Structures are given as C-alpha cells and as structure tokens.
Amino acid sequence: MIWPFYHQALLNFVIDDLKKYVLIILSVWSFSTLIPFANVGANNLIAFLMLYAIVILIKRLKITFDDYKKVFSGFILVPYGIAVLSIIILDLLGEKIAVAAEYSCYFMRGNYRPVSMMVSIGLFMWGTSWKVKTNKLINCLADATFGIYLFHMYPPVMKLLFENLFIINQVIYKPYAVLYCIAVTLGIFVVGVLIDLIRRVLFYYCTFMISRISVEKQT
Numbered sequence: 001m002i003w004p005f006y007h008q009a010l011l012n013f014v015i016d017d018l019k020k021y022v023l024i025i026l027s028v029w030s031f032s033t034l035i036p037f038a039n040v041g042a043n044n045l046i047a048f049l050m051l052y053a054i055v056i057l058i059k060r061l062k063i064t065f066d067d068y069k070k071v072f073s074g075f076i077l078v079p080y081g082i083a084v085l086s087i088i089i090l091d092l093l094g095e096k097i098a099v100a101a102e103y104s105c106y107f108m109r110g111n112y113r114p115v116s117m118m119v120s121i122g123l124f125m126w127g128t129s130w131k132v133k134t135n136k137l138i139n140c141l142a143d144a145t146f147g148i149y150l151f152h153m154y155p156p157v158m159k160l161l162f163e164n165l166f167i168i169n170q171v172i173y174k175p176y177a178v179l180y181c182i183a184v185t186l187g188i189f190v191v192g193v194l195i196d197l198i199r200r201v202l203f204y205y206c207t208f209m210i211s212r213i214s215v216e217k218q219t
Helices: 002-012 015-029 044-060 069-093 098-102 114-128 136-153 155-165 177-218
Strands: none
Touching: 002 044, 015 044, 044 114, 044 136, 069 098, 069 114, 136 155, 136 177
C-alpha cells in the first residue's frame, strides 16, 4: 500500500521543503488549470495526493480552524461565489459565443481545480472544530470513508457507475434531478460501506490465519 510510505515521506520533509513541495504540486496540477482547458496530468488521484500533503502541512504547523476562522470560511465561500458568478456570466456570453457556454462549469469540474481544493481545505478544517459524540456507528462510517473513496473513484468503477448505471446527463434537467443525485450518492455510500466491511472481515480472517500458521511453525 503506497499511502503509509507517502505519509512517512511527508513527515520526513523539513517543514520548509514540505511548503515548497505543496506549492509546486498546487502550481503544476491545480493553479495551472485556471488556463482554459489546460491539464498537465491532473486527476482525482493527484487531487488526493495534494490534499493529503496540505493536511500534513497544516498538522505540522499546528494550524487550527479557531485561529484562522475567517480565512477558512473564506476558503469555502469565496471560491464558490466566484464559481457561481463564472457560470452565470459565461452562460450569458454563451448565447453569443458558443465556446463560453462550454467553459461555464469549468471551475467546478475536477477535484484538483483551485475551487475544489480550497473548498475541500475549508470544509476539512471546519470539520475539525465539530464536537461530535463518538459512537460505534459514526466510527464505523468514518473508518469506511477512505475505502469508499478508493472504491468509487477507481476508473473502471467510475465508468460503470456514471456512464452505465447512473447517467446524470439524462436527468439533469428533470424536476427530480436533485433528489436523484442525493439518492445515487447515498446508494453508492451504502454499497461502499458494505464492501469496506467485507474487506475488513477478509483482512481480519487472513491476519488471523497467518498468525495461527506462524504459531504452529514455531511449535
């Protein structure tokens, strides 16, 4: 699994080098996409790597939401405001310039784009300030979220889900579009939780069997 090695590599960076690393990956894979239709290899995996590095940097600098509440609130509200305005303005221009309409939702597409990155950071930091009582259900769902992300963002699974099973373009103009999207999201989440639970059981069983075999060999 690559994540423990990536995590350890980020921890081993000198803090100044980690800042440079974050700035470079954001410049190459996120800020560069402000240029219309520019993409130098950014994808959802790259977006996750960038966010992971940013979170490690935030933790190492001991930055909290309460200390920078206005900044992180701005990370959520300002990019969304700009994105919505861009959609309205470019859609209006699209009536005379066709390419403008094609570009109208550009800033909202892709988890690696500046709007998505800033909103994700703001929401993450906001979430760290929540006071939630822990219980087994919440812990179970929280533990499953990373597995759900990997499950539904795997390219063949994405193609199956959003090109064959749930074709959003066919319902986007229907009156029930919002409810449909919520239902699809919840359905994918529930299935993802079940798959992750099966994975945990299998891994537990395999670990148990390996430990038993090791004990028997030693005896």
